[in-house]
Amino acid sequence: MPPRRTNDDYMGGQSDSDVSMLDEDELTSRVKAKGKGKATEGRKGDKGKSKVKEQPYAWEASYTRTWETVQEDEAGSLHTAVRDLIAKGRRRRLLAPAEAVRRTIIRHLILVLDLSSSMMDRDMRPTRFDLMLQYAREFIAEWFDQNPLGQIGIVGMRGGIGERIGEMSGNPQDVLRSIAERHKLEPVGEPSLQNAIEMARSSMSHLPTNSSREITIIFGSLTTCDPGNIHDTLDECVKDKIRISLVALAAEMKICRELCVKTGGQFGVALNEGHFKDLLFELIPPPAQRALTRANGPGAANPAADLIMMGFPTRLPVTSQPSLCVCHGELKSEGFLCPRCLAKVCDVPTDCDICGLMIVSSPHLARSYHHLFPVKPYTPITNLDDATSLSATCYGCSVPFQEKVLQPNVPLVDGISPLGRYRCPECEHDFCTECDVFIHDVLHCCPGCGK
Amino acid sequence: MDNASHLGVVLDLSPKQWHLAAQPSNPHPITLVASLSHLLAFLNAHIACKDENSLALFGALPGKSVMLYSSTMPVNEEEIQPADANTYRPFKVMDSTIMKHIVSEVEALGEPEVEEPIGFVGALTKAMCYINRVTNGSTSSTSRNDDLATLPDPRILVISVSPDQSSSYIPVMNLIFSAQKLKVTIDVCKIFGGESVFLQQAAHLTGGSYIDIDRPDAILQYLMMSFLPPPGLRQLISVPTQDKIDFRAACFCHKNIVDIGFVCSVCLSIFCQPVPVCSTCRTKFPIKTLQRLNASRPNAAPGSAGTPARSSTPARTATPAISANSLPRSTSINPAAVPRVVSNGSAPATSSPMQNGEPR
Numbered sequence: 036m037p038p039r040r041t042n043d044d045y046m047g048g049q050s051d052s053d054v055s056m057l058d059e060d061e062l063t064s065r066v067k068a069k070g071k072g073k074a075t076e077g078r079k080g081d082k083g084k085s086k087v088k089e090q091p092y093a094w095e096a097s098y099t100r101t102w103e104t105v106q107e108d109e110a111g112s113l114h115t116a117v118r119d120l121i122a123k124g125r126r127r128r129l130l131a132p133a134e135a136v137r138r139t140i141i142r143h144l145i146l147v148l149d150l151s152s153s154m155m156d157r158d159m160r161p162t163r164f165d166l167m168l169q170y171a172r173e174f175i176a177e178w179f180d181q182n183p184l185g186q187i188g189i190v191g192m193r194g195g196i197g198e199r200i201g202e203m204s205g206n207p208q209d210v211l212r213s214i215a216e217r218h219k220l221e222p223v224g225e226p227s228l229q230n231a232i233e234m235a236r237s238s239m240s241h242l243p244t245n246s247s248r249e250i251t252i253i254f255g256s257l258t259t260c261d262p263g264n265i266h267d268t269l270d271e272c273v274k275d276k277i278r279i280s281l282v283a284l285a286a287e288m289k290i291c292r293e294l295c296v297k298t299g300g301q302f303g304v305a306l307n308e309g310h311f312k313d314l315l316f317e318l319i320p321p322p323a324q325r326a327l328t329r330a331n332g333p334g335a336a337n338p339a340a341d342l343i344m345m346g347f348p349t350r351l352p353v354t355s356q357p358s359l360c361v362c363h364g365e366l367k368s369e370g371f372l373c374p375r376c377l378a379k380v381c382d383v384p385t386d387c388d389i390c391g392l393m394i395v396s397s398p399h400l401a402r403s404y405h406h407l408f409p410v411k412p413y414t415p416i417t418n419l420d421d422a423t424s425l426s427a428t429c430y431g432c433s434v435p436f437q438e439k440v441l442q443p444n445v446p447l448v449d450g451i452s453p454l455g456r457y458r459c460p461e462c463e464h465d466f467c468t469e470c471d472v473f474i475h476d477v478l479h480c481c482p483g484c485g486k
Numbered sequence: 487m488d489n490a491s492h493l494g495v496v497l498d499l500s501p502k503q504w505h506l507a508a509q510p511s512n513p514h515p516i517t518l519v520a521s522l523s524h525l526l527a528f529l530n531a532h533i534a535c536k537d538e539n540s541l542a543l544f545g546a547l548p549g550k551s552v553m554l555y556s557s558t559m560p561v562n563e564e565e566i567q568p569a570d571a572n573t574y575r576p577f578k579v580m581d582s583t584i585m586k587h588i589v590s591e592v593e594a595l596g597e598p599e600v601e602e603p604i605g606f607v608g609a610l611t612k613a614m615c616y617i618n619r620v621t622n623g624s625t626s627s628t629s630r631n632d633d634l635a636t637l638p639d640p641r642i643l644v645i646s647v648s649p650d651q652s653s654s655y656i657p658v659m660n661l662i663f664s665a666q667k668l669k670v671t672i673d674v675c676k677i678f679g680g681e682s683v684f685l686q687q688a689a690h691l692t693g694g695s696y697i698d699i700d701r702p703d704a705i706l707q708y709l710m711m712s713f714l715p716p717p718g719l720r721q722l723i724s725v726p727t728q729d730k731i732d733f734r735a736a737c738f739c740h741k742n743i744v745d746i747g748f749v750c751s752v753c754l755s756i757f758c759q760p761v762p763v764c765s766t767c768r769t770k771f772p773i774k775t776l777q778r779l780n781a782s783r784p785n786a787a788p789g790s791a792g793t794p795a796r797s798s799t800p801a802r803t804a805t806p807a808i809s810a811n812s813l814p815r816s817t818s819i820n821p822a823a824v825p826r827v828v829s830n831g832s833a834p835a836t837s838s839p840m841q842n843g844e845p846r
Contacts, residue, residue: 140752140754141751180663180667246751340750340751340752340769340770340771340772341751341771341772341775342748342749342750342751342757342760342761342771342775342776342779343748343749343750343751344747344748344749344779344782345746345747345756346745346747347733347734347735347744347745347746348733349734349745350731350733374746375745375746396733396734397733397734397735398662398687398691398733400735400749400754400756401655401656402659402663403754404656404660404754405656405660405663407753408656429615430612431611431612431615431616431619432612432615432616432618432619433612433616434619469618469619469622470618470619473615473618474611474615477618477667477668478611478614478661478664479660479664480607480611480657480660480661480664481611482551482608482612482615483608
């Protein structure tokens with residue numbers, strides 16, 4: 036794939052200050068350490084543009100010698116080396132900042148899909164369009180898994196207009212069904228960012244302040260065909276506290292970055308298929324509520340805190356008498372009864388179609404608790420000094436630890452234990468790499484401490 | 487249906503509860519030794535079903551959890567008694583390994599004055615870690631990966647004799663969600679110790695079955711008929727399911743069951759009436775919200791804040807009328823399914839990261 040990224044900020048930065056050699060070196064080492072060219076992924080700087088790092092074009096950055104980091108093990112296989120690379124990448128995600136951040140639990144997201152003719156480009160296999168659909172489905176499934184109280188709506192951009200593809204819904208099946216049929220989404224014409232954003236904004240205008248409003252755009256085109264001034268739309272979004280994040284497939288556009296930076300979202304340009312997925316999936320964990328706090332000024336201590344009325348429904352068993360549901364009008368025996376108006380809905384969590392009460396079941400609330408009580412990161416064990424007290428097997432899966440050091444010459448980086456041994460700071464049991472990642476990514480529960 | 491299956495068994499080994507279960511005053515007393523012999527027969531049957539079937543047995547002991555047996559465990563040949571003409575050797579090896587481990591673990595317990603809480607969460611977590619390890623197939627010893635990597639049907643059987651510990655609500659819920667993610671079915675066999683709401687939810691949410699055994703002296707029959715078929719076969723074989731699982735929540739303030747609750751948007755604590763300050767995370771709520779919510783409360787009498795019981799009256803009276811119509815529960819073994827409280831109680835309040843009101 037030819038390098039197709041441009042970087043407006045880089046050009047801007049060049050004009051007013053020279054990039055010093057020191058910066059260049061630091062940058063190079065950073066790129067090297069990351070191992071993956073995330074050079075163009077501009078994070079939102081607190082002060083906007085001035086803090087966005089100037090970064091070189093991909094072909095100007097010193098290349099990463101990925102093949103040198105791959106080493107064969109004694110059997111001549113690359114298996115362990117590749118696994119270590121994967122483990123390293125996943126562990127890095129675990130070592131995210133540990134300070135207390137308030138996250139938005141109740142999220143509302145409009146996913147804007149580019150359905151313009153530029154999505155038929157084949158620079159991503161099989162086409163940008165097919166890849167986008169596939170990742171969008173995975174994104175939705177994973178998003179609902181992590182944000183059980185959230186809702187997603189889908190808007191498409193094609194033929195110069197915004198097109199409502201899926202209504203805002205809290206049911207993953209509904210959302211997935213709306214983008215299930217590929218032939219209905221066939222890309223055509225020009226995209227219109229303004230129309231799509233206006234449509235997304237209007238469908239979120241009724242939401243209460245304690246829920247987040249987000250727009251995530253997957254954008255493959257290099258043009259946008261707007262009826263008016265898109266900057267007005269941007270200002271409206273800032274006023275409505277809508278956070279816009281955008282994943283561009285082609286190249287960076289000034290307006291795209293501006294949309295994200297001004298609304299506190301994330302912006303990224305996908306380098307390849309894997310990077311596209313990474314960028315998209317970075318948007319899944321609940322965002323910290325920084326933007327809101329700043330918007331309200333330091334005086335407002337808890338800007339978005341609110342008391343929400345929720346209904347806990349009665350579940351009807353399969354053997355109950357069939358009746359019509361209010362959401363689809365179908366005859367069903369299973370369902371949930373809204374505690375306020377006794378309407379029967381098919382699935383929770385949802386907003387009652389009759390009285391608008393938010394209906395959840397207690398497991399849905401519990402599903403969010405792991406964001407509130409995360410497992411403490413384990414400390415990597417770097418040497419076997421007190422070898423007598425060490426257990427021979429992983430406390431989680433009972434697989435024996437390897438005795439010898441994996442890569443003796445590699446210094447400690449990224450909190451990777453050369454022994455593949457990680458210790459819980461609370462219960463002081465040792466875990467292997469796999470269990471460490473599994474416990475923090477999936478289980479959210481330490482086998483030793485039991486919490 | 488030709489897939490091999492992996493069975494993780496979590497065995498509750500609480501001495502106190504087993505002692506209570508064996509009391510002759512019970513209608514059907516059962517001792518640990520007797521039920522272990524039933525369990526071993528069941529485990530042998532699981533291994534015998536298919537050559538590739540694998541097994542892992544975890545014990546929950548007071549204050550800790552141990553792995554008692556796994557199919558991949560190296561066999562210590564010297565400790566196995568000489569071959570017996572009447573027993574299939576792999577069964578014998580397995581049985582004696584399990585019994586030896588249980589005996590040594592139980593003897594190591596000593597006789598403490600007060601029994602520590604049972605390490606049930608730890609045992610279940612370990613079972614999940616083991617399943618993750620086995621199904622991912624990328625263990626460090628690469629030789630046995632290839633056959634184990636094709637394991638499609640992991641499931642967990644929980645044999646429980648202890649009542650719920652309210653402190654383990656959040657870990658158990660987390661485990662349930664990770665089991666859903668890994669497509670692990672959790673079956674529950676409740677021998678003694680009353681109904682367990684957590685385990686009922688675990689079985690329901692993962693598509694397993696929860697069976698409260700009426701005749702503990704016939705466990706083997708329950709095990710064989712309900713828990714031996716792998717999840718793939720369950721559609722063909724009618725396995726008892728639960729009809730009544732109550733997913734209503736209890737408020738944190740009075741521990742009442744609520745139909746309509748008021749939830750803090752920051753920490754998701756549930757209250758039965760609008761409160762100005764969240765008792766869990768000390769978040770202050772805007773006064774306008776309070777007024778609005780008080781005004782919109784269902785049949786809240788003007789002037790009175792309304793007791794929680796009153797606010798939920800209409801829905802409560804209506805509910806039984808509907809479920810009463812639908813009560814021919816022929817498939818349910820558990821007749822005593824009374825709506826129960828999800829006792830998530832004060833669990834979040836006791837945890838530390840909420841101190842400054844800024845949980846992650």
